[in-house]
Amino acid sequence: MGQRPNVLTPEQSPQHRLGYMIRELREARGLSMRELATKLFVSHAKVQRWENGERPPKDRGEVELIDRALGAGGFLIEMWQEIGRGVSAPEHVSESAAHVSDTSLSLATVVSQAATSDGEGIFVPARLDDGTVVLVALDRRAVLRAGMGIGTAAVAGLPVPPATAVGGAEDPFGFARSVTENWSGLRLSRPVPDYGVDWQALVPGGRSMLGSQLSLQVHPARIEGGRVIVSIPDQRRAEEFLTRPNRNLLVGAVAAEGASQFYVLDGRSARGRLTKNGGVYEVTAPTAYELDDLTQGILWAVANYDDALQADDQALAETRSDLKAYERLSASAVSREAAPGLNTVAHMWLGSDFCARHILRALPDLPTLPSFWTREQRGEEASAWLIFNHKFPYLRETTKVLGSTSTRAFCIPEEVVRSSPRYERILLFLAVALMESLGIHAQFTTDPAYEAVEGFVVAPEKEAVIANWVRGDGMWHVDVTARSSTVREFTIAARDVDADSITAAPTPAGRLRALAQYLDLPWSWLIERCGQLARHGSSGLIQSRSRLVSAAGIDAACAYVGSLPADR
Structure with missing residues (x-):
């Protein structure tokens, strides 16, 4: 031969x-x-x-x-x-x-x-x-x-067809086509030189989110024994990719009828899971990490919040310390100009943190059991309950201080639901599930007339605590007042929603099922997928880098939803 x-x-x-x-x-x-x-x-x-x-x-x-x-x-x-x-x-x-x-x-x-x-x-x-x-x-x-589908070669005046064509031969697993069709705001490109990166993903921002960036490496995968096994033929390329300090995700593509299914693993998690099988290196991941609207929503929210907060970490800590003087006041309205060098997500975190501590200081002095009102309408805002490190502890502490169940009202008009992508609606649902898991009865109105109502806690007809950081003019507005007109306004709003909530039901499962129906989310699918994710935790999917971000709220919400009955 x-x-x-x-x-x-x-x-x-x-x-x-x-x-x-x-x-x-x-x-x-x-x-x-x-x-x-x-x-x-x-x-x-x-x-x-x-x-x-x-x-x-x-x-x-x-x-x-x-x-x-x-x-x-x-x-x-x-x-x-x-x-x-x-x-x-x-x-x-x-x-x-x-x-x-x-x-x-x-x-x-x-x-x-x-x-x-x-x-x-x-x-x-x-x-x-x-x-x-x-x-x-x-x-x-x-x-x-x-x-090889890794980069782009070019010379001045001589264009070479790039290897970034979505849906073309340079996308052998159909990954780029699939993710950009399902989540239109996502943008993929191939870096040159690539340093082990197959795809660079620009993650969209939101009304306050600034957007993020993810590095991706895609490999063939198979499912065995209920696990996803990702095959990595080139160990050097994988190590070059996984040891980079930026946020990276390993993607496994499993061939299925008509299209591939994709499974995502955080690069830090994948780094410690490399094993050798013959001449090929492999990484094992749970099937719970399948890329769909649930995991996409978590990736989107965590990447956005985590990257923005980490970027301003030192300045944010210094600003928080500088603004502590406002805690001595019963009322304050602080503009964003008080922290001019911080990004919008850092402003959100400061406002949320200050409002949480303001409410906890005022709660013990309220004369009767209060009702809560929150302004969050979309997944972007509501995901703060799941991700900001102070939010889950705040919910638990309010329940402890009150010593009984409480109510929390939302105003979410139909137009807001229609204009929100599915993964954002899932994040909103999970935030409400987290509250219900702690004995907080969530109530909803669709009447747009209530959109302008600030966040408050009201002891009906007695006293009110104003605490608002969502869609306000500044970082926060807080107050404690017995002014009759203000207390009366909040009392009427809380009673109206209580009397006519679109999710009224005697049990948390009933209320959450009604919410899922209103948000056009499949109930059985939510229970199944949240249960799967809860068994493995979300940190293997994406790990936070900022100390101000926590996965505890996500995991607790998924665990609660996964425990609910699917048939009623």
Whole structure:
């Protein structure tokens, strides 16, 4: 059996170029011929014939399996298609220095030409404005990375089709297509140089959230024994990715009928789970980490809040200390100009924290059992109850101080529900579930007339505590008042919602089921998915970096929802 040369020439056949690139990719991933044969369920001899160019893959299905196993991003399929029509070398070469026409070259053609040299540079044909064909120098490694779906190779005046095409051959698992179709605000790109990153994800912000950024590495995966096993053929690339200090997520793609299912694992969690199975490294993750609206909502909220708070950590701590003087006052309204260097999420955290402590100071002095009113309407606002480190302890402390159940009213008009994406509605639902788990009866009105009511705690007809940081003019507005007009206004609002709540029911499960119906969320699915996530915790999905962010609220809410009856 003949040996192929170490370096190909442009005159060699397309099937020899295809075989060469199969070998290049296999060796780059640290696989022997036998290991690749085992992954593909073929013989060692068959792999050898592919690589020698003696007998290329017989059909498209076979080459697609090879392409996916080697993470080639579709360009092996393009090279295989070249076998039927051949690739000819340029007929005329000129050394003229002139502008290169903006004519895109086939990515497969450019990558196959990377085999024409064993040096760092390669030459590809391009046509000048006058029709003359010239050879343009490109960096060989950049071209190979682009062909493998890792980066983008380009040279001035000579565009090379990027490996970021959503839904194209460079997205072999359909990951980019799937996530951008399901969550339209998400933006994916491929960095160059990539440093082990397959996709850079720009996570959208919100009305106050600023947006975030995630690094992703995608690998094939399978489900065994109720677990997801992610296969990582290139350990060096995985280590390069997982040891970076920025937030990164490992994504496992499990082939399913019609489309892949994706499972997400926080990079820090994945780092300690690498094990070797034969010649392939693997990471195990729970199936509870499937990427859907539940996990997407958690990823979105945690990444946004965590990154923004961590970015302003030192300045926020200093500002909180500076603003402590306001705690001696029974009333204050502090503008955002009091903390001009902080971002909007840091302002939110300061306002929420101050209002929580203001209410806890005032609660013991209220003459009768109070009713609470909160202004949160959307998942962005409500997720603070799940994520800010002081919110869950505040809820538990209020229950302890009151010594009995209490009520908390919300105003969520139908238009707000219609304009909120599903993952935000799930976050709102979880925040309310967290309250119900502590004996707080949630009540809801859809009347837009109540949207302007500030957050308050009212002892009916007696006294009121104002504490508002949501959608206000400043960071917070707090007060303690017995002013009859104010107390009367709050008393009427609380009684109106109590008398006509759209979620009225005698049990927490009944109220939450009515809320799920209003928010157009499937009840049985919520119980099943929250129960799955509660068994493993959310920290393996995404770990917080800021000391001001906690997963305790998310996990407690999921555990409670997962314990509810699915049939009533």
